Amino acid sequence: MPVKILFIGDIIGKPGRQAVARELDRLVDRHCIDLVIANGENVAGGFGLTMDTAKELFDLGIHCLTSGNHIWDKKEQVPMILADRRILRPANYPEGAAGCGSAVFATPGGIKIAVLNLEGRVFMKNLECPFRTADREIARLRQETPLILVDFHAEATSEKASLGWYLDGRVSAVIGTHTHVQTADERILTQGTAFMSDAGMTGSFDSVIGIGKDEAINKFLTQLPVKFEVPKKDIRLNGVVVGLDETSGRALSIERIAVSC
Secondary structure, rough: EEEEEEOOOEEEEHHHHHHHHHHHHHHHHOOOOOEEEOOOOOOOOOOOHHHHHHHHHHHHHEEEOOOOOOHOOOOHHHHHOOOOOOEEOOOOOOOOOOOEEEEEEEOOOEEEEEEEEEEEEOOOOOOHHHHHHHHHHHHOOOOOOOOEEEEOOOOOOOHHHHHHHOOEOOOOEEEEOOOOOOOOOOOOOOOOOOOOOOOOOOEOOOOOOOOOHHHHHHHHHHHOOOOOOOOOOEEEEEEEEEOHHHOOOOEEEEEEEEEEE
């Protein structure tokens, strides 16, 4: 039997958390999931993560929360949040940043799966090189397990595709996040790495990538600061299921998930 990982796209606010509560057990049973990973940087009111919202998701059955540039938004809670080894921030932040960028988790059957979180640089912060950071982290993680999933939190599809090819054969999967728009390019690359440009989002689709339509439009029209709200209609869960060979770490399957809640 392949090892099965469910990766849930960016969870947006309370509607996203409610979608996970409604659908997670069903997805785990249907796909025989061994490990659940979700991007959680927008869980608390659409921006950032809190200890309470993280606990809520862990209690629902998520094993690991990855993140990106919004993990720092709830500044007062960042040190406590990132002290939890189940919560990752991108590994290519400079030395001295709180938290860690990778971790190894064990399935109920004792299989070790590593999760590596990276952030892109195109149209984003000028961080350390995600490619070279990946080289360093993967060399260390492969000493424990050949099963490695990468959440690459990046804006540009070209940067995501480049990292996928760069890591082909060295990791089990490279799954993109950040744009909140699920892509239809899931595939297994030539050396056995599963790839998808963006897992999408879990939250309201009666929105502009998870935030209120009127507020988003007004910001584009006026270029003034706007307080964004998280809509509550047309809730969906986006994600991807990856099947892996336990011995080699190669991907055997990849399936896009889109569920109306």
